[in-house]
Amino acid sequence: MHVTIRARLLRILVLPLAVLFALFGAAAAQQFSAYRDVAGTSANARLCLTLQALVHALQKERGPTIGYLGGVRQLRAVLPARRRATDLARARLEEALRGRDDALAAAVRASLGRLDALAAIRRRADDGTGSVKVTFGRFTAAITALDRLELGLDDAHDARLRAAYQAFRALGSAKEFTAEEHAIVLGSVAAGRFPADDYIRFLQLRAGRLAALESFPRSATAAQRRRLDEALGTPDAARALGYESAAVRGGGRLGPRAVPAVSWWTSMTSTVNGLRAVQISLGRDVQDRAAGLEGAARRDLLLFALFAFGTVTALGHLALDCVRSVSTPLDVLTEQMREVAGTRLPRTLAAVQHGTPGRTPPPAPLAVPDRAAPEVLEVAEAFDRVQRVAYDLAVEQAVLRRDAAESPVGIGPRDSGFGGAA
Incomplete structure (x- = not known):
């Protein structure tokens, strides 16, 4: 059974807090x-x-x-x-x-x-x-x-x-x-x-x-x-x-x-x-x-x-801030990534491939909570780059397909390089 980051953070904080109390x-x-x-x-x-x-x-x-x-x-x-x-x-x-x-x-x-x-x-x-x-x-x-x-x-x-x-x-x-x-x-x-x-x-x-x-x-x-x-x-x-x-x-x-x-x-x-x-x-x-x-x-x-009271309050605030800056933003980010991977990105790529290249806007970047730690921001940026690369590839394929269709030689779809050898 995998232990979540939230549980690991709580484990790290519980012992020193117990000793302090x-x-x-x-x-x-x-x-x-x-x-x-x-x-x-x-x-x-x-x-x-x-x-x-x-x-x-x-x-x-x-x-x-x-x-x-x-x-x-x-x-x-x-x-x-x-x-x-x-x-x-x-x-x-x-x-x-x-x-x-x-x-x-x-x-x-x-x-x-x-x-x-x-x-x-x-x-x-x-x-x-x-x-x-x-x-x-x-x-x-x-x-x-x-x-x-x-x-x-x-x-x-x-x-x-x-x-x-x-x-x-x-x-x-x-x-x-x-x-x-x-x-x-x-x-x-x-x-x-x-x-x-x-x-x-x-x-x-x-x-x-x-x-x-x-x-x-x-x-x-x-x-x-x-x-x-x-x-x-x-x-x-x-x-x-x-x-x-x-x-x-x-x-x-x-x-x-x-x-x-x-x-x-x-x-x-x-x-x-x-x-x-x-x-x-x-x-x-x-x-x-x-x-x-x-x-x-x-x-x-x-x-x-x-x-x-001040010491315990400060430590509690630090612990809560730690959870809010790592665990909670990760939960929000994970939910968005599921939605992007399962719905938004496939829909955007389909619109690019079947529409006119350049008219379908690129996918919006992931929304990260303000309290998110830098590591969480880096994960979000990496995922944004992945979905941007996927979008760019889809645009390139759409452009190549359009160019092949408009070519006077009449290269068919089977010769466009995307359908494999005849």
């Missing part, structure tokens, strides 16, 4: 995977800010709750507002989780389950049956569960994003240590001393805060370090540091003049709020960098898609 497919899968990872990182960065807003609200509720249970009755008035802020922050976090079914969202929802105990904690604080140590432990456990969730930003490929998040985490640790100091002193200041081993706990929290603040500059930018210095240089922060130093020197004693309960609460609350403002700015740095990476990945994916 495979390469583009693999590259597209890799590009899409990279974009999906960056998009996930950006989404986690946005979630991180909402998550830390809830952590901050819990920290601010923990302090006055512990202080009230420890005997600082003035703090009772601030509890309703703190509780509403916590509930609002939790609702916003749950709203941010809506529609997400990834592992991080599941982990956050599991950690939020710890907050279901808040109702009982608040009720015991209001009726005075709550314990300072137990309440502090439950608040801190819930905060720690939320604050230590792995958001996947530590493993980001981008060095700037990774450094920004590390600075964010270091500040978050320093802020939590500060908030725990705030609460543990408030729970003890009314009694005038730290109960049991809370003084050792207080010293450990202070050391943790100092270590976290010391690690912050390693990953923070100059602008981020300047923001933190400004937050820690306010009068309230300086006053809180003075009270802290007095508590350290007291060796477990918390005199009302050395560490006034309400003044400690206001100065530490202001300090924690200042750290929160810096944390928000750091979170925005993380989010902006992640959003920039997502935009760049989206642009790269779009450019790759356009390039792949």
Whole structure:
């Protein structure tokens, strides 16, 4: 069975096109995977800010709750507002989780389950049956569960994003240590001393805060370090540091003049709020960098898609043009040649032989499509020469026949040279 030129051309084109499609497919899968990872990182960065807003609200509720249970009755008035802020922050976090079914969202929802105990904690604080140590432990456990969730930003490929998040985490640790100091002193200041081993706990929290603040500059930018210095240089922060130093020197004693309960609460609350403002700015740095990476990945994916589409389109056009310039013109030419050989040329030759030479026009040349390749044109020209030669021979025969008929010698048709010997 003979294989047509069209089939041969398709065979030649199919293999490289298949290889090209495979390469583009693999590259597209890799590009899409990279974009999906960056998009996930950006989404986690946005979630991180909402998550830390809830952590901050819990920290601010923990302090006055512990202080009230420890005997600082003035703090009772601030509890309703703190509780509403916590509930609002939790609702916003749950709203941010809506529609997400990834592992991080599941982990956050599991950690939020710890907050279901808040109702009982608040009720015991209001009726005075709550314990300072137990309440502090439950608040801190819930905060720690939320604050230590792995958001996947530590493993980001981008060095700037990774450094920004590390600075964010270091500040978050320093802020939590500060908030725990705030609460543990408030729970003890009314009694005038730290109960049991809370003084050792207080010293450990202070050391943790100092270590976290010391690690912050390693990953923070100059602008981020300047923001933190400004937050820690306010009068309230300086006053809180003075009270802290007095508590350290007291060796477990918390005199009302050395560490006034309400003044400690206001100065530490202001300090924690200042750290929160810096944390928000750091979170925005993380989010902006992640959003920039997502935009760049989206642009790269779009450019790759356009390039792949353009390449495939160009190759398809070349393949189609190849078929149109060779196979299709050959089909058209073959059909015309059949018609010429079977009908037009015999009719023209018969008209020449039986008519008057010179009156029958020569056969028209073959019509070749505009897209035909030069090789196809050469075939058409060769066939045109063949039919022109046939036409010329027929004209010569007709002329010789006419001349023989008009000759005075009276040479008959048998002597004209076309009928053979007598």
